[in-house]
């Protein structure tokens with residue numbers, strides 16, 4: 196039996212102030228590269244850095260509102276749910292984040308590879 200504590204499940208990754216406003220930084224994790232976005236309102240969103248279309252680097256796209264436009268073929272991906280805006284279809288994996296003492300924290304369990 197394994198017991199898991201959710202209380203200590205958070206892992207600090209980067210300071211919010213180190214994220215460019217309307218931009219993103221990429222972090223390599225066991226589950227792949229994760230792009231952490233900071234939008235105009237200073238909200239933070241994290242998605243896999245791989246467009247649901249053909250894997251374009253979303254971290255290099257243009258952020259507007261709570262969406263990012265993929266640099267390859269200009270699909271608009273909603274950062275809250277990771278899904279492409281119609282008429283395009285598909286979703287990229289999103290990650291839960293929390294801000295603790297100015298640091299963006301991820302859930303450890305979400306960063307573990309299930310391979």
Ligand code: FES
Pocket residue numbers: 246247248249250251265266267268269270
């Ligand atoms: S790979 Fe992102 S729009 Fe084509």
